[in-house]
Amino acid sequence: MNNIFSFFTALFCFTVLSCTKEKTDYQAETDPAVIEHHEFKEAYSIHSGGYRISIEALNGMFYKGYNELRLKIMDSRTNQEADVSAVTFLPIVAHADGRNASCPHLYDLLRRNGENHFSGYAVFTEESDNDTKWELYIGFTANGQSYGITQEVAVHEQANKNRNMTTFTGKDGQQYFIALIAPQRPKVGENELVAGIYRYDRPGNSPSGSFPDPTQYSYTAVNGFTLQLDPRMPEPSMGNHSSPNNNDLTQEDDGLYHGIVNYTMTGNWTLNFILLNHQGQILKGTVVPDDFTPGVEGVKSELHIDILF
Amino acid sequence: MKTRYTALLLSLIGLNASAQHNRAQRDSTKVIDEISITAQAKRKIQTDMKMAVSVDEFLASADNISFIKRGAYAWEPLLNNMSMERSTVTIDGMHIFGACTDKMDPVTSYVESNNLTAVDITSGQEGNMHGATVAGSIDLKRKSTPFGLDRKWNGAYQTGFEGNNRQFFNLGNLAYSSDKFVADGSISFRKAGNYHDGNSNEVNHSQYSKLNTSLGLAYKTGALSSVRVDAIYDKANDVGFPALPMDLWLSRAIITSAAYKQLFEDGLLKVLDTKLYFNAIEHYMDDTKRPENLVHMDMPGWSTTYGLVSRANLKRGAYSAEIQLNLYNNLSIAEMTMYPQDRSKKTMFAYSWPWVTARFAGLSVNNTWNISDISRLNIGGSLGWNYNHSKYVEFNWIFHPGTPQEKNRALPSLHASYQLNFRQLDLSVGTGYGHRAPSVSEGYGYYIYNSFDRYDYIGNPDLENEISYEVNASAGFKGERIAVEAKANYFHIENYIVGRILSLGSPMNYQSVGVKGYTSLQYARLFNMALNASYDILQHLHWKGTITYARATDNKNGNLPFIRPLSYQSSLHFMHRNIGIRTSVNGDFAQDNYSPEYGEDHTPAYIVWNIAADYTFKIGHYRAALQVGAENLFNEYYSTYADWGNIPRMGRNVFSSLKFNF
Incomplete structure (x- = not known):
């Protein structure tokens, strides 16, 4: 009887104190290798x-x-x-x-x-x-x-893909730049997405004065645009998965564009964009299909930024 | 309407029952039996057909239990045609919660028939003794040998083979009983291969293997008090779920408790029984054996519960009462890690249960007055507090932005019933009212894939309590050779929780077609009815028959899913000397009231014949019983309304079992 009892006690201790598989360290999972800079x-x-x-x-x-x-x-x-x-x-x-x-x-x-x-x-x-x-x-x-x-x-090199940028020529023939500013370290759930949107002002005159002539290298932060957002996981196994409750990016008082992106899980994400000017005309970007296509790499907008989270 | 099946096993307890009752009240267990056991129909853990059954097969023989089957193992019990989260399933009052988001491990899968002595099934609010419920409660009673039996050592060994899926099982249990000390031990092994359907095709991924062992030790600390420690260890591995896109690699449960029981000879208070318990479950799915899965995903789950259950029995004259305090704390964790096709890329991770705590405290009371010799009144109630906390609430915020991380709910419950026993007639009427809190999945689940309707399910922490209003009635007649009983109940359930297609969000799981969120219907209505009859045709020839009918609709008169169509069972039992022959036929009519919205399609009628013969004999002093039989004798190909994904059920199955008692 004593033997049986000790056997069960041992069994009990063994099973209670140990799980067969360790639980995932969620903190480590959501801390990408990139270091966040604040200073x-x-x-x-x-x-x-x-x-x-x-x-x-x-x-x-x-x-x-x-x-x-x-x-x-x-x-x-x-x-x-x-x-x-x-x-x-x-x-x-x-x-x-x-x-x-x-x-x-x-x-x-x-x-x-x-x-x-x-x-x-x-x-x-x-x-x-x-x-x-x-x-x-x-x-x-x-x-x-x-x-x-x-x-x-x-x-x-910017190792943090969450600070990625893209440059393109819009349908109006102008050159635009979109640079991600925040979040540096996204989390599962709701994230405030901040981006800067800029246009190259083509000079109306030829260079003058000593080099460099600032009028030849003028850029403006564009005003009143809208950056439509559709975040998706491009991985074929994710079948074009997306998230709900995202908000398009609109300009706020700091001149930057603010929106909401939700990440439903960690992994590779693509931010698909459509850039509209202040008159609501599409400058760049295509609507991505929203059907679930398992096994197929997700179609990306012609205007997009890949991030890793 | 208390349908209570208490079954003493054929083995030790059963054989010694009569001896016990003849003795004076010399031991505490005897006294407890007297007090706690009211009118009960005693049934062994065996069905009309088979003497060696699994817990699932045994439960399936009850009128008001049906099962969702995802394979040959771990069936999900439905009480009154309501899903698992609407009933409380406990082991000796201990709360246990499965660790699988896909309900691949109901509590009933962590016990074995040879460590149970009975299953108490209580319908509706009368089942609130163990906590808030809508459908009722299923309490699995552990085997517990009384102190001071005449024979110190008792045991049983059972072995058997089932031809269809080459299932081989060995069940053994041993008990020691002295005046001061009792020990119960059991061990069981089951191993089965794939089963074959009625067309004799192999149903792939339907194998299983299970080990279950238990130990209980009790010590009498005084003339009227005792302590008892109990442990169950259960391990299932390599369990196939043919209806799901994945299998079970391993699940383990350790279920422990320590109890102190004190009896009182004088006064109002008769029994005080307090138990502390702890149980932990781990559950690991495996999708690597399915070639159709292009994506590999790890889905481990853990569920840990500790709690206290304390029960007091009061009795004075015609009045008796039962008071129970339930406290528990459960932590449910489930993870999803998806692997990209290019394994060098980063894995994708999310919680399907983001470390959800469910805490419950409740006090339940049930009062019984024996108004006269023929009538009895039951009034009971409970008040519970339910608390939920989601540690990684950001997952819940995606679909429910800003929802609080914590949620408190009050769960009241009331019930009353009146019973009349007049000569050969039994009549009862009852009513009930009660709340239940959403389950962990309903409240906090995140992209839980349901392979039945192929949707990913999202929990909603802001769901209202489900509120049930219930009436029930039964009438029975017992004659010399004939007995008839009719039972019916009707539930009107407000805020009935179901999954509804969400316009936002897109699926995450590979085989999913969309996202559903748990929402509340304004109300749903369920009606259940059962008609039982038995007739002793000859002295040795007995007939029994059952018809059940259920109907359930939502507030727009749409059908609810998993409602059993009209079904019937009829059996004949011939018994003479050492030989018994049984035959039965059972089936469902066509399921016309199916629900396409929840992924159901029309299920045709089926009928299944079974036959078995047993022979009881003695080897020296030991009693033995041998049984051979066949289920689904004519190899009917069928699947029932509750077979997940219409997987076919087992074809002809020749079974045999042998049992020794010593």
Whole structure:
């Protein structure tokens, strides 16, 4: 009897304390390998004409896609913030074949109340390599004198697909850019989706003055557009699976476009878009089929961004 | 309307029952029997046809139980034609919840016929003793040997073979009883291959194998008190579900309890029985053996419950009462991990039960007054509190944005019945009112694939309580050779929970065609009726017959699914000396009131003949019984209204079993 009893006690302990298969670590499952960046760090520091210009970016690095920037200009001697105005910012990419181009950016940096820096952004369209060199042209006025400086910067690969971007020519013949800004780390369920939408303003005049002529490299954040959203899982095994309760992206006070995306599970997702201008005309994008097609890779809109979550 | 089947096993208890009753009230178990067992029809765990049955086969022999079958194993019991979440299924009052989102593991699949002594089936609100219910309760009674039997050691061994699916089973149990100490042990193995349908075609993926073992130890701590610890361990692996796109790789359950029972000789309070319990279930599906699945998916599930059940019996004169306190906490977890065709790519993950806690506390009371020698009044009620918490509520927010993570519900219940026994007539009328909370799947399920209507189901945490209004009546006549009984009940259920097609969302599971969300119908109505008759044609020749009928409609007079059409059973039993011969015929009429909306199609009528013969003999001091027989003698090809995906039922099955008692 004692033997039977100990057998059952052992059995009990064994079965209660151990499951045959471990439960999935949900936290680990939803923490992709990409690291979320929240902290601004100095990326470059330039000394010029008695001033020190500090360029800050998230994690102190520039990545392909959307980059928020902060610029601080200090007096080199006192190390105090200098009294400067008319701070301008222009990124230029030089290709090996001699072509020059820019990317969506804020030319006149903003000085917001209560902040000790100038704010701007750049949507780098290419990564730096041997044939692709990015330079920042920064200008400012201090004590009535204009200063201009140039700094070569490195643009790194964006490992986080949730900060992906796309560029295309709309039906109106204009070049547009869509860059994902948030969420950096999506979660299952509802996520606020934030994107910047920009247009390249084709110059009406030929270049003039010294290089670079800002009028040749002008970009505008478009106003009053709508970015229609249809998120789907492209994986054949998911049969074109989608999620409910998503909202199209519309512009809010910060100039950016905000919408809602729901992710029903982790995995690969495609954000299928249709871009409408302020008059509601389609500039780019196609309606994707919504039928369930198991075993077939999901059809994507001609305007889409793939993300991984 | 209490249909209570209490069956003492043919083995030890059954054989010793008479000896026990002749003795004075010398042990506590005896006293308990006196108090708790009211008028009960005693039935062994065996059916009219077979003496060695599985728990499912045994339950199927009750009038008000029907089954959804997804294969040969783990049938889902429907009480009063209502699905599992509408009834409470307990083991000795202990709540247990299956760990499979697809209902591949009802509680009844975790026990075995040789560790049960009886199954109490209580219809409607009278079943609220174990917690809130609509359809009623099914309580599986564990075997529990009394203290101080004349024979210290008792045991039984049963073996058998079923030809159709080459099922081989061995069931053994052993009990030791002394004045102070009792031990019950049982072990069973079942292994079956694929079964064959009426066209003699093999039904692939219908095999199973099961191991069940149990141990109970009781010690008498005083003249009127005892403690008892119990454990059941059940393991099923390689179980095929031909009606589903996946099988079961492994499920395991450990069911444990510790109880203290105190009896009182004087005063109003007669018995106080308190039990603490813990049970854990793990369930792992396997879809790798189905070539039609292009996508591999892992779907493990876990369900852990602990709780307390405490029961008091009161009695004074013509008044008696039963009070029960139920507390439990259950955590249900189910995962889905989908593998892309390119295995190097990232897997996709979601919870189908996002760590859902269900907590319940309830107090139930049932009062009985014996108004006169011929009449009796029952009034009872319960009040319960149900709490749900979803840990990863973001999954629920996708379809129900902003729904609270927690939900509290009050679940009241009332019932009353009046019984009259006048000479050979039995009459009873009853009524009931009660609430139930949505189940974990109905409230918090997420993309649970239902292969019957091929929809993915989404739970709704904001569902209202289902509210049942019920009336029931029965009338019976017992003559010298003839007995007739008619029973009927009618349920009007408000906020009846069903799945409705959602316009939003798209399916996630590979074979699904759309998404359904659980919603409440304004109301649904169910009517159940059973007519039983028996007639002793000759001294050794007995006839029994049953007809059941049910009808259920929603608020638009549409049919509800899984409602049994008119069905019948008729059996003849000849018994002389050591030989018994039984034959029976049973069948359903065509299911005309089917529900296409819920994936049903028209099921034609069928009729099945069975025959069996048994022989009882003695080897030395041991009693033995041998039975051979055939089910579905004429190899009818059929499937019933509740066969998932119209899978055919078993064709001709020649069975044999041998049982020893020692």
